[in-house]
Amino acid sequence: MTVKGIDVASYQSSTFSTSGLAFVWVKCTEGTGYVNPRYSAQIAHARAAGAVVGHYHFVRPGSMSAQLAYFLAHADLRAGDMLCLDWEDTGVSCADKDTWIKAAQAKQPTHRVLLYCNLDFWLHRDTTSFAGDGLWIADPSATAGSPRITHPWVMHQYSSAGGTDRNVAAFADLAALKAWANKTTSSSTEEDTLTISDADAKKIAAAVIACDAVPAARPPYANDDYAKGNTTWTLGYSEQTSNEGIRKALDGITKLTAQLAALSSVVAKLASGGGITAEQVQAAAEAGAQAALAELGDRLQAPATDA
Structure with a gap:
């Protein structure tokens, strides 16, 4: 992976290399x-280098609301910045x-809020698999980009x-990271403008709802992330399977949107060449879209397989 970064605290210089x-x-x-005495200088140094900036809070026992308020009172937040909870205590x-x-997500809805923790905390202390907008996993014994978990991760501290x-x-x-970090610009996507019939929408919704079931077999991540001795994994997995179904539907719709966009781009070219009209091409595109939606619905209703 080519998107690299570092994390610093008062132990590091305020003029660290940004190359x-x-x-x-x-x-x-x-x-x-x-408050990190070098925080302001380190943040300014990172900004000057054009890097995406992240601010993290090292959490201690006590009031979570008081700690969040303290963090937000000192964090110099700007659009596109990321936030993180450092869970090590x-x-x-x-x-x-x-x-x-x-609470951080609710108070700062335009910023990504991540969880940082090491492998032991994630596998043996976490019981919900909740990491906000993404998991930043510390696993220095693993190759960069290959942390020893199966749960989706956003960042890997490897050394x-x-x-x-x-x-x-x-x-x-870097452009992809910036687009993701800036929730004010990434919240609106092409699928927002996709129009489908009521019948197709109901078919997709029914398929997503059908995914919300807990199978008798172990959950997909049981070989790693869910092997935590968590006796209440069933309820958490029920929610997860529902989310997986939603993600599958959105992935299918995103692909369909791209296909429709590609078809639309050739309509004018084909029509201008003669022999076929724009109306005929559009009709063919709509027929293809209906077939793709039907296939998506069938695939979503297929039994889930164990990971």
Whole structure:
């Protein structure tokens, strides 16, 4: 992966090298009584380099609402910046972690809010698999971009060599990372303008609802992420399977939108060449769209397979 970044705190210089970096995470606060003394200088240095900036809070036991308020009071947030909860203290429960992240998402809806934790916390202390807008997993024993989990991840901290934490992000390039981080511009997509019939919409909805079932077999991530001794995984997996169904439907609609856009781009060319009219091409495109939707619905209603 080519999208690389680092994370820094007061232990690192305020003039760290930014060569080849697409993003930089900077520690802002810890608990309700500590602010990184180099925070402002490190943030400014990262911004000057054109990197996507992230601000993180090291959570301690205590009031999650008070810690979030403390963090937001000191974080110098701008459009396109990312936020993160650093979960490393064993005195902070999974429920506390979830509470902080959900509250941060509610208070800062235009910023991505991530969870940072190490492999042990994710596999053995987490019980909900909730990571806000994305999981930033620390697994320095794994090859960059290949953390030893099956749950989707956004960033992987793969090394701390030389006193610098190095990371890779699951994006094709810096532009893709920036588009994702900036929720104010990425919230509206092409599928928002896709028009389908009521019958097709009902078919897709029925297929998605049908996915909301808990199979007798182990969940897809049981070989890794769900092997946490969590006796209440069934309820969490029920919600997950519903979300998986929704993601499958959206993926299918996105692909269909791209196909329709491609067909539309040749309508004028074919019509101008003679021998076929724009109306005839459009009719063919609509017929193809109906067939694709029918195939999508059939695929969604197919039994889920175990991972």
